[in-house]
Amino acid sequence: MAENQEVLLKVEHLCQYFKVGPGFETKAVDDVSFDIKKGEVFGLVGESGCGKTTTGRSIIKLYDITSGSVYFKGQRIAAGTRSYKKAIAKAKQELKAATDPAEQQRLEKFIAEQKEEIKNAKRDHKQADPKLVTKIQMIFQDPIASLDPRMTVKDIIAEGLVIQGEKNKKVIEKKVYDMLEMVGLVKEHATRYPHEFSGGQRQRIGVARSVIMNPDLIIADEPVSALDVSVQAQVINLLNDLREKFGLTILFIAHDLSVVKYFSDRIGVMYFGKMVELADSDELFAHPLHPYTKSLLSAIPLPDPIYEKARKRIVYNPLAEHDYSVDKPSLREVSPGHFVQCNNAEFERIQKELKG
Amino acid sequence: MEKKLQVRNLRISFKTSNGKVQAVRDINFDLDQGETLAIVGESGSGKSVTSKAILGILAGNSIIESGEIIYDGKDLLKISEEDFHKIRGDKIAMIFQDPMSSLNPIIKIGRQLTEAMLLKGKARQKECRNTFNTYLKNLNDTMIEALAKNDSAKASELTRKCRNFDKFEFKHIELEKEYKVAQEAACEAVTDLDELIFELEKKQPAKDAAYWVKDVEERAKESLNEYVVKEDADELLSLSRGLQSAFNSAKKKGKYSELVTRMTAIRDILKNAADKKAPNFFRMGYYLTFSGKELPQMDVDQLDEYLLKYLNDNYMLEFIGDAEAALKFSADRSYGEMEKSIAALESGKTVFQKDKLVKGECKAEAARLDKQVRATIDKLAITKDSLSFTFGPSIYQQIENYFNAIKTNKKALRVYNRDKRKYDRIVASGKKPSWEVADAAVTDLELIKGNIDAIISRLISHYKDILSARNSRDYEKETVAVIDFLKENASGVIEKVTKRVARERAIKLMNEVGIAEPHKRYDQYPFEFSGGMRQRIVIAIALAANPDILICDEPTTALDVTIQSQILELINKLKEERKLTVIFITHDLGVVANMADRVAVMYAGKIVEYGTSEEVFYEAAHPYTWALLSSMPDLDTNERLESIPGTPPNMIYPPKGDAFAPRNKYAMQIDFEKQPPMFKITDTHYAATWLLHPDAPKVEMPDVIRERIRRMKEKRGQSNG
Numbered sequence A: 001m002a003e004n005q006e007v008l009l010k011v012e013h014l015c016q017y018f019k020v021g022p023g024f025e026t027k028a029v030d031d032v033s034f035d036i037k038k039g040e041v042f043g044l045v046g047e048s049g050c051g052k053t054t055t056g057r058s059i060i061k062l063y064d065i066t067s068g069s070v071y072f073k074g075q076r077i078a079a080g081t082r083s084y085k086k087a088i089a090k091a092k093q094e095l096k097a098a099t100d101p102a103e104q105q106r107l108e109k110f111i112a113e114q115k116e117e118i119k120n121a122k123r124d125h126k127q128a129d130p131k132l133v134t135k136i137q138m139i140f141q142d143p144i145a146s147l148d149p150r151m152t153v154k155d156i157i158a159e160g161l162v163i164q165g166e167k168n169k170k171v172i173e174k175k176v177y178d179m180l181e182m183v184g185l186v187k188e189h190a191t192r193y194p195h196e197f198s199g200g201q202r203q204r205i206g207v208a209r210s211v212i213m214n215p216d217l218i219i220a221d222e223p224v225s226a227l228d229v230s231v232q233a234q235v236i237n238l239l240n241d242l243r244e245k246f247g248l249t250i251l252f253i254a255h256d257l258s259v260v261k262y263f264s265d266r267i268g269v270m271y272f273g274k275m276v277e278l279a280d281s282d283e284l285f286a287h288p289l290h291p292y293t294k295s296l297l298s299a300i301p302l303p304d305p306i307y308e309k310a311r312k313r314i315v316y317n318p319l320a321e322h323d324y325s326v327d328k329p330s331l332r333e334v335s336p337g338h339f340v341q342c343n344n345a346e347f348e349r350i351q352k353e354l355k356g
Numbered sequence B: 001m002e003k004k005l006q007v008r009n010l011r012i013s014f015k016t017s018n019g020k021v022q023a024v025r026d027i028n029f030d031l032d033q034g035e036t037l038a039i040v041g042e043s044g045s046g047k048s049v050t051s052k053a054i055l056g057i058l059a060g061n062s063i064i065e066s067g068e069i070i071y072d073g074k075d076l077l078k079i080s081e082e083d084f085h086k087i088r089g090d091k092i093a094m095i096f097q098d099p100m101s102s103l104n105p106i107i108k109i110g111r112q113l114t115e116a117m118l119l120k121g122k123a124r125q126k127e128c129r130n131t132f133n134t135y136l137k138n139l140n141d142t143m144i145e146a147l148a149k150n151d152s153a154k155a156s157e158l159t160r161k162c163r164n165f166d167k168f169e170f171k172h173i174e175l176e177k178e179y180k181v182a183q184e185a186a187c188e189a190v191t192d193l194d195e196l197i198f199e200l201e202k203k204q205p206a207k208d209a210a211y212w213v214k215d216v217e218e219r220a221k222e223s224l225n226e227y228v229v230k231e232d233a234d235e236l237l238s239l240s241r242g243l244q245s246a247f248n249s250a251k252k253k254g255k256y257s258e259l260v261t262r263m264t265a266i267r268d269i270l271k272n273a274a275d276k277k278a279p280n281f282f283r284m285g286y287y288l289t290f291s292g293k294e295l296p297q298m299d300v301d302q303l304d305e306y307l308l309k310y311l312n313d314n315y316m317l318e319f320i321g322d323a324e325a326a327l328k329f330s331a332d333r334s335y336g337e338m339e340k341s342i343a344a345l346e347s348g349k350t351v352f353q354k355d356k357l358v359k360g361e362c363k364a365e366a367a368r369l370d371k372q373v374r375a376t377i378d379k380l381a382i383t384k385d386s387l388s389f390t391f392g393p394s395i396y397q398q399i400e401n402y403f404n405a406i407k408t409n410k411k412a413l414r415v416y417n418r419d420k421r422k423y424d425r426i427v428a429s430g431k432k433p434s435w436e437v438a439d440a441a442v443t444d445l446e447l448i449k450g451n452i453d454a455i456i457s458r459l460i461s462h463y464k465d466i467l468s469a470r471n472s473r474d475y476e477k478e479t480v481a482v483i484d485f486l487k488e489n490a491s492g493v494i495e496k497v498t499k500r501v502a503r504e505r506a507i508k509l510m511n512e513v514g515i516a517e518p519h520k521r522y523d524q525y526p527f528e529f530s531g532g533m534r535q536r537i538v539i540a541i542a543l544a545a546n547p548d549i550l551i552c553d554e555p556t557t558a559l560d561v562t563i564q565s566q567i568l569e570l571i572n573k574l575k576e577e578r579k580l581t582v583i584f585i586t587h588d589l590g591v592v593a594n595m596a597d598r599v600a601v602m603y604a605g606k607i608v609e610y611g612t613s614e615e616v617f618y619e620a621a622h623p624y625t626w627a628l629l630s631s632m633p634d635l636d637t638n639e640r641l642e643s644i645p646g647t648p649p650n651m652i653y654p655p656k657g658d659a660f661a662p663r664n665k666y667a668m669q670i671d672f673e674k675q676p677p678m679f680k681i682t683d684t685h686y687a688a689t690w691l692l693h694p695d696a697p698k699v700e701m702p703d704v705i706r707e708r709i710r711r712m713k714e715k716r717g718q719s720n721g
Helices: A052-059 A082-097 A101-126 A153-163 A169-182 A187-191 A199-211 A229-246 A257-263 A281-286 A291-298 A305-310 A344-355 B047-055 B081-085 B109-147 B152-201 B209-222 B233-240 B243-253 B257-274 B281-290 B300-353 B359-375 B386-428 B445-468 B475-494 B499-512 B531-543 B561-578 B589-595 B613-618 B623-630 B669-673 B703-720
Strands: A007-021 A024-037 A041-045 A067-072 A075-081 A136-139 A217-221 A249-253 A266-271 A274-280 A330-335 A338-342 B003-016 B019-032 B036-040 B062-071 B092-095 B549-553 B581-586 B598-603 B606-612
Touching: A007 A052, A007 A082, A007 A249, A024 A052, A024 A067, A024 A249, A024 A274, A041 A052, A041 A257, A052 A136, A052 A217, A052 A249, A067 A082, A075 A082, A075 A101, A082 A101, A136 A199, A153 A169, A153 A187, A153 A199, A169 A187, A169 A199, A199 A229, A229 A257, A229 B623, A257 A281, A266 A281, A266 A291, A274 A281, A274 A291, A291 B561, A305 B589, A305 B613, A305 B703, A330 A344, A338 A344, B003 B047, B019 B047, B019 B062, B019 B581, B019 B598, B019 B606, B036 B047, B036 B589, B047 B062, B047 B092, B047 B549, B047 B581, B092 B531, B109 B152, B109 B300, B109 B475, B109 B499, B109 B531, B152 B209, B152 B257, B152 B281, B152 B300, B152 B475, B209 B233, B209 B243, B209 B257, B233 B257, B243 B257, B281 B300, B300 B359, B300 B445, B300 B475, B359 B386, B386 B445, B499 B531, B531 B561, B549 B561, B561 B589, B581 B589, B589 B613, B598 B613, B598 B623, B606 B613, B606 B623, B623 B703
Parallel strands: A041 A249, A041 A266, A136 A217, A217 A249, B036 B581, B036 B598, B092 B549, B549 B581
Antiparallel strands: A007 A024, A007 A067, A067 A075, A266 A274, A274 A338, A330 A338, B003 B019, B003 B062, B598 B606
């Protein structure tokens, strides 16, 4: 993973809120920023409900994001307007209170700019190049639920191509057969239905379906969590092979830290919709800085009875660990490439620890 | 160590439209008291089927072909559904994989927790009454037979004695129960008060303090009883009445000092009362029922002495003597029958050893033997000899299997021959068919005959063991045990599980499994709980009946790492506290390392490796265990993962040799031809692989695993130093 590689996906201040009732919102993803370089595997970990799947789905535009932007190959493919609207509202209030004409003029100009931004965001979000967006593909968690039980494997894999307008049956067939071979299945499997396959094979079909679109970025949402250990290894090896072959970039979402560590170049740790730590995978596991990461790492079970019986889990209690009443936290770079969610006081403490 | 559960030669298959799927093939394991046995394997390896067989909840299309699961002297595969009701949930409980699907979404948590308690409570009452009556009647009959064969005066005297026992025993239980309720209330109030006083002194009452204050008020009222709070009753009542409103006003003002002194006073009274020595209610029950006098005023020790003398002089010594004589009589009769049974079994054996069994003859012989064996049952034994009970049904079942198999074998051979002819024709015509002829699904008749033989010989040796121990029996001790047994059943009759009692028990349980503010959570629905909390509720439900064996079927697979780790800690904690024996089913080797004392690795319905957790992880011997261990990445893995190629075999046509051979890179020729036996590595470590045969080439554990063990050792060394 070279330092000055091209950035393939850039996520800026992504927020995804869901309405859960009149006046209530769940902040599933709250102000998350990261970028993924070409050819790398970016791991996203956290406990269930922390927003890692939502992040993946927001990137591929399964949801309309609330605020922030997603850039893919330098183009904005998704954008939200909430932050601009908030800025306008704030400026309008200031405008009411302002007396100085210069100040008033500045604010009016600011509001006009923000309105322009909203227009841009809406345009970018709606008119994102569909050809570009298909270069992002997704592999889902549950291989049983994500395959239509009434379609043959061939139809499932070819569906994307057909939607793209490919009409030549020979071409489709050839592509599907090639793909099947590539993921370790055989031609004969093409006419069968998903229920005839084992869990590992079904996940291979899921992989084939996304790789056939020749994507640049694959979002793999817990692709191995539902599989047995031995099959898990098969699917991970397959993804590794495909990655080398096609130079794929992968956003790998999982909660099994051993797998994420093995597979990813960089890892982002999420906790309650926020990114709390982001670093190279070796760096993160060797020097976890955020207390939540430490707690997460202490919970990994390893196949070693003596070690396991002595393992102590570190408990993370955000209220006890941090005092954010005055000093608000943000994601800061504490050492090159290593970001931690912290406030000023914590930042200084971490810096001291790193030096000492 | 005591063996809690023994599984012997268990063989289970499922009837499907495509044929018979052999899910479990000849597995054997023991479960020691207080240990955790982990069963590891891929999905479809038969680990869940095994656990379901232990719990008697196999699907309807299952066939148990052979084997036994011995729990508490009973074979769980043979006992009736009614008997199973007393074991399932009560003695052996299960936690399932998905907490959401094992809870009912439209019923409040509280009701789900108490449902079984209430139902079981009612059933237990009835059952205890039955047992008590039947046993006393049997005792009475045997007493008459033993002591008063032709003496009707003596007989009616004996009957009167037994009736009297019935009468005063219930009086005793009633007294004792009233006392217990009061005493427990006092104890609980003391613990509540200790906590409250501690909090109030620090001026930081907990969020739910008001609830506990109310609780104390109620408990204080409950603790009024002649033998608990007697002299101080008025004082206690005046102190505790209105405690809640006092707390509320104190909370408003923020001044607690007055309340604290009041609470301390209550606490002292209750503490005193809870520690008071209780009189012997059994003796008291007799005195109150038959003397017709008030209790004399004495202190507890003197009263106990006095009552004991009264009871012994008037009744007990005689009753015990009679009961002992009856027990001895009944046991001797049973011994005589056993000697007869041994002879009958030895001679009857030959009928089942012929080359070809004859249906009519077999059935008649089985019926004769069954009758003889049933005669050996000692009606007065508290723990019934289950082998004598299950002998008949198991013999009948095997005979049935034998004659069914003759029919199905013919059919299977016909199908096989037809296919084979067709196949040969195609080959002869020069084509290569895309299909293969499946082996004929023939049941081995010799195996069934062997089963019958084993059942008979086992019973013979069992009887011989009993007979050889006959002189060392202590009837005096047994009589005491009989009286205790009767007492226990009588208390079961009186003990009512009301909704309130159940609720209290449920809240205690919820507290125990780590649910905060349980009385609030009690009235919530499952969807209001997170995944981890739901699993805790499921665990609480499983523990409600206080089982000895807990089967956990992948309890953490649906949870993420941190929650998983919490739940595992909880299970370990409860195991220690409640002295549980745990069967833990999973495919995650990290979890196994955390939980297990011993590990059984299953593949294709067989146990392929079995040993202590250290042995299986550090000295794994079976290639499948190696494959499992090396296919799992850990935090330092960088090289390509060693995945296991292929898929598990189709168990409709189980392979002839080692089932793992086609996926095994160390497979030898013999692996495809013959199933490997269990090779013994150490006294506790066994593996079924031909690699352990003395003639096999030396194959070492793969480098990946060795490397990992070395690395982990270093890591441990660092963390220790």
